[in-house]
Amino acid sequence: MKKICVLFFVLSLGCAKTSKVKKDSPALYTYDVEERIKELDITLAPQKLPKGLKIAMATTSNNLVYLSGNGPIKPSGERIIGKVGVDLTVEEGYEAARITAINHLSILKEEIGDLNKVVRIVKVLGMVNSNSSFEDHPKVINGYSDVLVEIFGERGKHSRSAVGMASLPWNLACEVETIVEIQP
Structure with a gap:
C-alpha cells in the first residue's frame, strides 16, 4: 500500500510539473503582436466572401491555418x-499586395482569436495579374511579405512563390494564399 501511495504521489508531482510547464511556457514574442499592428497604423477589418462563393476564408487543421486566396x-x-506593368506600376502592385496581407491578417485573427499565437508564417503563394513580358513579380509580392516581417519579425519570414497570371478573378491586381503555423 505504501508503494502505491508513493507511486501515486510521484505521478501527481509529474503531472503538476507538466501542467506548469504548459502554463508557464515562454511567449513567442518579446512584444505584443496586436499592439505592433496598431503601432504600424494598420487597421484590421472584418472580411466578407464575395457573393456566390461557398468556401472558407480560412481552414485550420491541427496547428496549421490555410488562408484562401485573397486580393x-x-x-x-x-x-x-x-495588370501590373500595364495598368498599374510595380509600386501600385506592391501596395495592392500590402492590402492583401492586411486582409489576410484580419481573417487570421478571426480564425484564431489572438495573433500572438502565430508560431510562424510557413508559405506564401503570390499571384500577380500581369502580361507575359512582366518580370517583377517578386517586387510586387514583397508588399505582402514586408507586412508579415514588420509584424511578426523573424517568424514572419517564409518560403514563397511569386508568379504571373494571365488573369485573376475580378481583374484583381494580385491574389495571395498563405499557410500559417499556430500554437495549439
Whole structure:
C-alpha cells in the first residue's frame, strides 16, 4: 500500500510539473503582436466572401491555418484592379499586395482569436495579374511579405512563390494564399 501511495504521489508531482510547464511556457514574442499592428497604423477589418462563393476564408487543421486566396479589396469595398506593368506600376502592385496581407491578417485573427499565437508564417503563394513580358513579380509580392516581417519579425519570414497570371478573378491586381503555423 505504501508503494502505491508513493507511486501515486510521484505521478501527481509529474503531472503538476507538466501542467506548469504548459502554463508557464515562454511567449513567442518579446512584444505584443496586436499592439505592433496598431503601432504600424494598420487597421484590421472584418472580411466578407464575395457573393456566390461557398468556401472558407480560412481552414485550420491541427496547428496549421490555410488562408484562401485573397486580393486587394479595401475596407470601402473598392478593388485594386488591372495588370501590373500595364495598368498599374510595380509600386501600385506592391501596395495592392500590402492590402492583401492586411486582409489576410484580419481573417487570421478571426480564425484564431489572438495573433500572438502565430508560431510562424510557413508559405506564401503570390499571384500577380500581369502580361507575359512582366518580370517583377517578386517586387510586387514583397508588399505582402514586408507586412508579415514588420509584424511578426523573424517568424514572419517564409518560403514563397511569386508568379504571373494571365488573369485573376475580378481583374484583381494580385491574389495571395498563405499557410500559417499556430500554437495549439
